[in-house]
Amino acid sequence: MPDDRRIAHIDMDAFFASCELSQYPELRGQAMVVAGRRSDAPRVNADGTREFARLRDYAGRGVLTTATYEARAFGVHSGMPTMQAARLAPDAILLPVNFDLYRTYSRLFKDAIRSVSPTIEDVGIDEVYADLSLLNDESEQIARKLKSAVFEATNLTCSVGIAPNKLLAKLCSDIQKPDGITILRLEDLQARIWPMAAKKINGIGPKANAKLTSLGITTIGEIAACSEQWLIEQFGRSYGAWLHRVSHGLDDRPVVTHSEPVSMSRETTFEQDLHAVRHRQELGTAFTRLCEQVALDLQRKGYLARRIGIKLRFNDFQTVTRDVTLPEPVADAKALRHAATQCLKRVDLVKSIRLLGVKAGGLQRPGATESDAPAQFTLDF
DNA sequence: TCTGGGGTCCTAGGACCC
DNA sequence: TCTGGGGTCCTAGGACCC
Numbered sequence: 001m002p003d004d005r006r007i008a009h010i011d012m013d014a015f016f017a018s019c020e021l022s023q024y025p026e027l028r029g030q031a032m033v034v035a036g037r038r039s040d041a042p043r044v045n046a047d048g049t050r051e052f053a054r055l056r057d058y059a060g061r062g063v064l065t066t067a068t069y070e071a072r073a074f075g076v077h078s079g080m081p082t083m084q085a086a087r088l089a090p091d092a093i094l095l096p097v098n099f100d101l102y103r104t105y106s107r108l109f110k111d112a113i114r115s116v117s118p119t120i121e122d123v124g125i126d127e128v129y130a131d132l133s134l135l136n137d138e139s140e141q142i143a144r145k146l147k148s149a150v151f152e153a154t155n156l157t158c159s160v161g162i163a164p165n166k167l168l169a170k171l172c173s174d175i176q177k178p179d180g181i182t183i184l185r186l187e188d189l190q191a192r193i194w195p196m197a198a199k200k201i202n203g204i205g206p207k208a209n210a211k212l213t214s215l216g217i218t219t220i221g222e223i224a225a226c227s228e229q230w231l232i233e234q235f236g237r238s239y240g241a242w243l244h245r246v247s248h249g250l251d252d253r254p255v256v257t258h259s260e261p262v263s264m265s266r267e268t269t270f271e272q273d274l275h276a277v278r279h280r281q282e283l284g285t286a287f288t289r290l291c292e293q294v295a296l297d298l299q300r301k302g303y304l305a306r307r308i309g310i311k312l313r314f315n316d317f318q319t320v321t322r323d324v325t326l327p328e329p330v331a332d333a334k335a336l337r338h339a340a341t342q343c344l345k346r347v348d349l350v351k352s353i354r355l356l357g358v359k360a361g362g363l364q365r366p367g368a369t370e371s372d373a374p375a376q377f378t379l380d381f
Numbered sequence: 382t383c384t385g386g387g388g389t390c391c392t393a394g395g396a397c398c399c
Numbered sequence: 400t401c402t403g404g405g406g407t408c409c410t411a412g413g414a415c416c417c
Contacts, residue, residue, distance in 0.1 A: 035385090063385055083382045097385095124388090124417040205415045238391080267386060307409090317384070321411060357386090 006132040006139060007255065009161045009169035010113055010146060013178045015126035016066045018156045019105050020095050024050065031071035031092040035064045035082045040096045056090035058082050061269055065097050102126075105154055112153035116145045121255045127173075129166055131255040143181040167251035168193065170202055189249045194221025201246055211235070223247035260363070261303070265311075266293040267357025273315045276349035283353065288333075290358040291340055295333035298360055304329035305360030308339035312347060313355035322346045329364055336360065 012018070016034050021027055024042070033055060040053040064085050066078045074089035085092075106125045113120055117130040132142055143160040150158050157179040161172025164186055171193060172182040184192060198220055199209040215234065217223055223231070224247035232240030245251070268290065274283050298305060308330075309323030322343035330336060340358050 059382095061383085061385080063383095065385080079384085081383050082385095084384090087382085126417075203415070207414060236392095262389065263387095265387065269385060309410095319412085323410065325409065355385090 004133065005164055006135075007163060007166050007169045008117065008130040008132055008142070008146065009163075009166065009173040010128050010130065010150070010158050011161075011173045012109060012126040012150075012156060012158045014066065014068065015105075015156075016097070016102055017068045019101050020098070021068075022105075022155060023098075023101065024052075024095075026050070027052070027093055029070065031068060031074060031089055032095065033064050033067045033071050033076065033082075033085060033089075033092050034095050034097055035062050035085075036060065036094055036096045037062075038096055040094050042095070053094040054090065055082070055086045055092040055094045058086055058094055060271065067092075105156065108153045109150050109156070109158070112149040113146060116142065116149050119255055119257055121257060122259075129169065129255050132162065139183045140181070143183065147179075147181070165249075165251040166253050166255070167202070167246055168249055171196065171200060174200065186249060190221070193249060194219060194224060196220050198223055203242070203246070208235070208239070220247050261301070262363065263359055263361040264294060264297045264301070264303070264305070264363070265357055265359035266290045266297070267311060267355055269313075269355045270353070273352035273354050275352045283356065286356055287340070287344075287358070288337060290356065291337040292333045294358050294360050295331060295336050298331040298363075302365060303360075303363045304331045304366055305336075306330075306362035306364065307360070308336055308343070309359040309361065310340050310343045310347075311355070311357035311359065312353055314351040315354055316351060317354070318351075319355075320347055323359070323361070325362065329362070331366075 017032065020032070020034060036053070036058055037060065040058065042050040042052045044050055060082065062082045064076060064078050064080050064082055067076050067085075071089055071092045074092065076085040076089050076092070102125055110120065110122070110128060113128055113130055117132055117135060119131040119134075121129040123129060130146070132139070135142055137145070139162045143162055146160055147158060150156065159173045159177055159180045161169045161175065161182045161184070163169040163172050163184040168184055172184050175182040175192070196219060198204050198212050198218060201220065204212070211234070212218070212223070217226070223243055226244070228241060228244040231243045234240060235243060268286060270286070276283065306329040307323055307325050309321055311319065311321045313319045324339055324343055326339060330339070336358065
């Protein structure tokens with residue numbers, strides 16, 4: 001890997017909320033959250049004005065998808081149970097998630113980035129990496145071009161981080177959050193990255209962070225001060241060595257422009273926990289529906305699945321999965337349901353069920369054979 | 382009135398094969 | 400009848416990310 005790589009991470013600012021504000025500009029400056037279901041959609045009055053649901057009107061088991069800065073001032077944040085948020089900010093405007101809208105904006109934003117730098121990697125709906133190594137302009141100038149292209153296409157702002165690798169670019173784009181540009185050289189590691197919280201690193205989640213904290217480590221610099229040997233003793237060979245590398249700003253992952261899906265799944269959390277015997281009918285209906293949705297997803301995207309699985313979450317939040325590998329790949333709802341039912345029979349259904357999910361893995365394109373998968377490693381003599 | 386939905390990747394044990 | 404040692408597949412669970 002050449003050491004003169006230049007990678008950008010581009011992150012849309014408060015993406016879902018910003019998309020919604022473009023639809024409902026009258027909500028600008030108000031406390032607003034995105035959560036809930038279709039029934040929370042605003043109603044249009046005869047005079048064209050709109051009436052919005054309030055957080056206090058919400059009844060259900062969801063969590064906040066996002067919250068505007070005005071709403072965050074009440075102590076609510078994304079991921080918080082919506083019922084809990086309703087106690088803190090009962091008057092906040094409540095909007096249902098509108099993924100079709102976000103996908104539309106996502107396409108516009110990614111096309112805009114591509115027009116400036118064609119080599120991009122998708123990382124979810126609201127962020128991308130771009131490999132700038134082959135571009136001639138100064139980083140600062142590219143960052144401005146990226147931002148103005150995005151703004152022209154969407155009327156939305158984004159934050160850009162440019163650094164020698166993906167790890168640092170991602171950390172960078174978070175430094176100047178709304179509407180910012182941050183450019184980082186490897187020499188800046190100590191001054192700009194080491195003071196940051198360890199959990200800012202992609203891959204240090206709640207569990208790893210809790211363990212680091214229990215060892216007296218909270219910043220990236222404090223990880224860097226540990227020996228690799230000690231980190232391996234604490235976290236295992238693989239994760240310990242990785243912690244050591246990332247704390248020193250090292251990351252040679254390439255920008256991956258294309259990837260095939262690994263699995264497709266659908267799941268649903270019930271309004272009330274359902275019991276396998278008492279609510280047999282409702283469970284059966286939901287189960288069939290999930291299988292139909294997964295089958296439709298497979299067919300629309302043109303995949304067959306050889307591994308079918310289910311997921312159950314019980315009333316005590318214990319989660320179990322079962323899956324089965326089929327001799328032949330399938331994509332129709334009946335075959336999916338049959339395989340998923342076999343899986344269901346292997347679970348002890350004593351506790352009430354909170355969540356039910358169906359998943360299709362081992363994806364292949366129709367007509368592909370077993371030998372197609374490792375073909376990329378075939379040498380051509 | 383706790384805790385969504387859609388993903389990826391890793392680990393680890395047992396089966397099975399050479 | 401004292402018991403190796405890889406490699407791969409299958410399955411379950413868990414950490415993590417957006």
